[in-house]
Amino acid sequence: MTDFYNINEYKHPLFTVDSVLFTITDGALKVLLVKRANSPFEGSWGLPGGFVDIDSDSTTDITALRKLKEKTNVEPPYLEQLQTFSGAHRDPRGFSVTLVYFALIAAQNVSTHIKSIDDVQWVDINTIQDLSIAFDHKHLIEHAKQRLQQKTLYSMVPIYCLPEYFTVGQLKSVIEIILGKTIQRKSLIRRLESTNIVEKSDEKVSSGGRLAHLYTLKSGVDIVNFERNLSA
Amino acid sequence: MTDFYNINEYKHPLFTVDSVLFTITDGALKVLLVKRANSPFEGSWGLPGGFVDIDSDSTTDITALRKLKEKTNVEPPYLEQLQTFSGAHRDPRGFSVTLVYFALIAAQNVSTHIKSIDDVQWVDINTIQDLSIAFDHKHLIEHAKQRLQQKTLYSMVPIYCLPEYFTVGQLKSVIEIILGKTIQRKSLIRRLESTNIVEKSDEKVSSGGRLAHLYTLKSGVDIVNFERNLSA
DNA sequence: GCACTTTGTGTCAAAAGGACACTATATTGT
DNA sequence: ACAATATAGTGTCCTTTTGACACAAAGTGC
Numbered sequence: 001m002t003d004f005y006n007i008n009e010y011k012h013p014l015f016t017v018d019s020v021l022f023t024i025t026d027g028a029l030k031v032l033l034v035k036r037a038n039s040p041f042e043g044s045w046g047l048p049g050g051f052v053d054i055d056s057d058s059t060t061d062i063t064a065l066r067k068l069k070e071k072t073n074v075e076p077p078y079l080e081q082l083q084t085f086s087g088a089h090r091d092p093r094g095f096s097v098t099l100v101y102f103a104l105i106a107a108q109n110v111s112t113h114i115k116s117i118d119d120v121q122w123v124d125i126n127t128i129q130d131l132s133i134a135f136d137h138k139h140l141i142e143h144a145k146q147r148l149q150q151k152t153l154y155s156m157v158p159i160y161c162l163p164e165y166f167t168v169g170q171l172k173s174v175i176e177i178i179l180g181k182t183i184q185r186k187s188l189i190r191r192l193e194s195t196n197i198v199e200k201s202d203e204k205v206s207s208g209g210r211l212a213h214l215y216t217l218k219s220g221v222d223i224v225n226f227e228r229n230l231s232a
Numbered sequence: 233m234t235d236f237y238n239i240n241e242y243k244h245p246l247f248t249v250d251s252v253l254f255t256i257t258d259g260a261l262k263v264l265l266v267k268r269a270n271s272p273f274e275g276s277w278g279l280p281g282g283f284v285d286i287d288s289d290s291t292t293d294i295t296a297l298r299k300l301k302e303k304t305n306v307e308p309p310y311l312e313q314l315q316t317f318s319g320a321h322r323d324p325r326g327f328s329v330t331l332v333y334f335a336l337i338a339a340q341n342v343s344t345h346i347k348s349i350d351d352v353q354w355v356d357i358n359t360i361q362d363l364s365i366a367f368d369h370k371h372l373i374e375h376a377k378q379r380l381q382q383k384t385l386y387s388m389v390p391i392y393c394l395p396e397y398f399t400v401g402q403l404k405s406v407i408e409i410i411l412g413k414t415i416q417r418k419s420l421i422r423r424l425e426s427t428n429i430v431e432k433s434d435e436k437v438s439s440g441g442r443l444a445h446l447y448t449l450k451s452g453v454d455i456v457n458f459e460r461n462l463s464a
Numbered sequence: 465g466c467a468c469t470t471t472g473t474g475t476c477a478a479a480a481g482g483a484c485a486c487t488a489t490a491t492t493g494t
Numbered sequence: 495a496c497a498a499t500a501t502a503g504t505g506t507c508c509t510t511t512t513g514a515c516a517c518a519a520a521g522t523g524c
Contacts, residue, residue, distance in 0.1 A: 011286050011287070012244055012247060012286070013247055013284050013286055015244060015245055015247050015329060052244075052245050052318075052327065052329075054243050054244070054245055054320065054326065054327035055243075057320075057327075058319065058320055059318045059319050059320075060316065060318040060329065061318075081315055081316060083313055084292065084313060084316050084331050086284075086291045086292040086293075086331075087290065087291050088286065088289075088290055088291075094286065095284065095286035095289075097247060097284075097292065097331070099316050099318075099329070167502085168502075168503085169501070169502075183482095184481075184482055184483070184484095185502080185503080186481085186482080186483085186484090186503085186504080186505095187480085187481055187482070189503075189504090190480075190481075191480095191481095194480090204502095206490070206491080207490090207500090207501060207502080208490080208491065208492095208499095208500055208501055209489070209490050209491070209499080209500040209501025209502065210488060210489040210490050210491095210500085210501055210502045210503075211489070211490060211501090211502080212501075212502060212503090213502085213503090226480090227460060227461040227463075227464070227479095227480090228459060228460045228461070228479090228480065228481070228511090229459040229460070229481095230481075230482095231459075231481075231482075232459070399471090400471075400472085401470070401471075415513095416512075416513060416514070416515090417471080417472080418472085418473080418474095418512085418513080418514085418515090419511090419512055419513070421472075421473090422511080422512080423512095426511095436471095436521095438521070438522080439469090439470060439471080439521090440468095440469055440470060440521080440522070441468085441469040441470025441471060441520075441521055441522070442469080442470055442471040442472075442519060442520040442521045442522095443470095443471080443520070443521060444470075444471060444472090444521095445471085445472090458511090459510095459511090460480090460510090460511060460512075462512080462513095463512075463513075
């Protein structure tokens with residue numbers, strides 16, 4: 001494609017993009033897995049991902065989103081790079097590099113599509129130990145989970161696991177599932193009120209007791225990082 | 233190399249590994265730049281890096297260290313992944329992906345080697361705006377600087393910019409250069425004493441006033457993250 | 465010896481989360 | 495209708511960690 005340099009002069013690593021997409025359903029943290037259609041590991045479960053299409057993907061972010069949309073029919077509202085993993089033996093085809101993204105989505109926004117097909121499923125993160133997973137993807141998922149937990153201590157990212165309008169109770173519940181421990185409702189409210197990223201709606205919604213206020217993420221805002229972690 | 237899959241079936245992105253190696257000298261934060269020997273951008277300054285040697289590098293971490301050692305003659309004591317940057321137009325040869333590392337080293341451990349050659353230099357981070365730098369490397373350096381500043385708020389990473397034995401005064405100075413603001417000596421000492429990663433030696437050293445205690449990083453320890461940031 | 469410099473400590477104030485009691489307002493069952 | 499129960503939200507004090515800053519300690523240089 002150029003005369004600067006012959007791209008086939010050296011042997012290249014195999015380069016792929018994979019994503020760890022989390023959601024919360026049935027009171028548990030789940031990861032999206034897909035059944036592999038191709039060798040290697042054909043037929044076993046692995047992370048959604050694949051090769052960059054260098055003619056149509058402008059960046060690897062687009063690659064990740066494209067692959068996720070193929071599987072879920074929607075693009076997740078939160079996507080960030082996790083880390084790049086590499087090694088001579090992590091793929092039987094040779095030295096490989098995979099750029100792993102981590103993403104969040106509200107279960108409501110995908111579940112109907114997922115349930116209708118049999119090569120995509122949500123897997124409870126706690127049952128992954130017992131499964132056989134392609135490549136080193138089990139390891140990648142573990143890394144992503146730790147990053148999600150860490151970010152939950154100093155940001156409001158779990159909001160992206162909720163629908164557009166949500167209550168403090170729902171957010172508290174999502175955070176507790178991610179962290180695997182309870183947190184103080186008061187602390188959560190203090191943080192919500194001190195950031196400028198959510199809006200308190202006037203609407204209230206029933207939740208088995210006193211009506212709960214609805215909150216919503218302001219549009220176009222970036223996630224704020226607090227200067228202090230919740231107690232780990 | 234395999235019959236699973238023909239590696240040349242698709243067009244691949246160009247994959248490289250680059251490093252942003254920081255140090256502190258002359259009261260300023262500096263980045264290592266090298267003069268490019270090959271096209272593109274031959275003759276201009278850029279980050280040390282290059283292609284993975286898939287026959288000898290076991291991971292990309294090794295690639296980064298190998299490239300840094302070629303230029304500085306030593307391996308930096310601190311190395312971590314920064315981020316992967318990609319795009320169809322960041323390299324004139326086509327779609328490219330670069331995995332960027334960020335590294336720290338004590339100036340004392342490299343300066344003699346660097347000064348003797350003319351294709352490697354330390355550049356003051358504040359003068360980089362005015363320079364012409366290969367690819368989007370100026371942008372990568374800016375990202376790395378922000379990460380370094382952020383980590384400095386909640387960890388002791390700046391220790392890796394210091395020699396084996398150092399004083400609180402030296403560490404305070406390095407941190408202040410990185411952050412571009414003064415910090416409280418008391419806060420620094422409190423943090424040093426609350427972590428278990430440094431050892432207070434009995435030796436003292438002259439520093440223009442009262443003798444200063446020497447500290448040293450315990451061997452084999454990992455960097456500890458504090459639960460709270462210093463004030464930004 | 466005296467001024468100055470850098471190191472190190474003591475102490476109080478400020479900020480933000482944790483704990484937890486208490487109030488408010490729904491739903492549900494009888 | 496009313497009590498029991500559940501969830502939402504507030505008020506308040508405690509705890510932890512950092513910021514601020516005065517002060518003491520111990521060198522150097524003239």
